[in-house]
Amino acid sequence: MLKLSRKTEYALMALRHLYGKTTEQLTSSKEIAATYRIPGELLAKTLQQLAREGIVETVQGPLGGYRLKVNLEKVSLTDFIELLEGPVALTDCSIDKNCDQLGTCTIRTPIHRINDTMKNVFNNVTLAEVMQ
Amino acid sequence: MLKLSRKTEYALMALRHLYGKTTEQLTSSKEIAATYRIPGELLAKTLQQLAREGIVETVQGPLGGYRLKVNLEKVSLTDFIELLEGPVALTDCSIDKNCDQLGTCTIRTPIHRINDTMKNVFNNVTLAEVMQ
DNA sequence: ACTTATACGACCTCTAAGGTCGGATTAAAC
DNA sequence: GTTTAATCCGACCTTAGAGGTCGTATAAGT
Secondary structure (H helix, E strand, O other), X not given: OOOOOHHHXXXXXXXXXXXXXXXXXXXXXXXXXXXHOOOHHHHHHHHHHHHHOOOEEEEOOOOOEEEEOOOXXXXXXXXXXXXXXXXXXXXXXXXXXXXXXXXXXXXXXXXXXXXXXXXXXXXXXXXXXXXX | OXXXXXXXXXXXXXXXXXXXXXXXXXXXXXXXXXXXXXXXHHHHHHHXXXXXXXXXXXXXXXXXXEEEOOOHHHOEHHHHHHHHHOOOOOOHHHOOOOOOOOOOOOOHHHHHHHHHHHHHHHHOOEHHHHOO
């Protein structure tokens, strides 16, 4: 039903948390999880993924934690969602073309049109705007 | 990942099929299913639901089938999706407010803003446009 | 050494999507 | 009036993916 996954929600909340801090300051995954009552392990894994993708930076060991790495004005919501959930698309045929109905499908073109419009909405929102 | 359900896809294809016919002409569920290689039972149930909702009209018995009932220009894509899949919303808190994070959530407002924008996209597309 | 943080793969659970089946109802055709 | 071809509809099955947990490894400050 066109929902974001919890992973994405949690990630946005975590980024919002880091957004308020100075560039040097570190925050542990646990602290964020506790603040927002997010399952700790899941948030940790999500932050690790964001670290791999270069969105946040990580420091290990005691006193370690996460901090922002990129300028959130440079990252669109599309980029972010696709990073965590894969391609944004109303239908599978917007991505790979393996579909039984391919030959006979009559709604592909209009759906792709709408898909583009929707994607444009997300393209035009930066993560910085979501933090406001 | 923001996908439409197959049910919705099948429903759109079926409507597109009926759209090309005269107002009197009936088409059986089976014929549509065969034409587009859609699982018959599933399409049948979907068409029944559309009949209950007043989108199509049904005639029982042999030579029976379905035909359009409403003017597709009067139905927005939002209406249609919500009919088949329930509320269009990026997050659950856009619908009912039962969420553990309610008190501490910091991204609710911006998410709702984006949600409204997205919904507007679907509001401004009529089913008739999807048939083109 | 010990502690406290991230790193990460393996696993578990539960829900909903997608699809199937069986039988009931309706009505045209013979 | 029996047969046949369509809708009607609830019950059920299966599977994938979301969401979450666990155990263990690794890194680094004290």
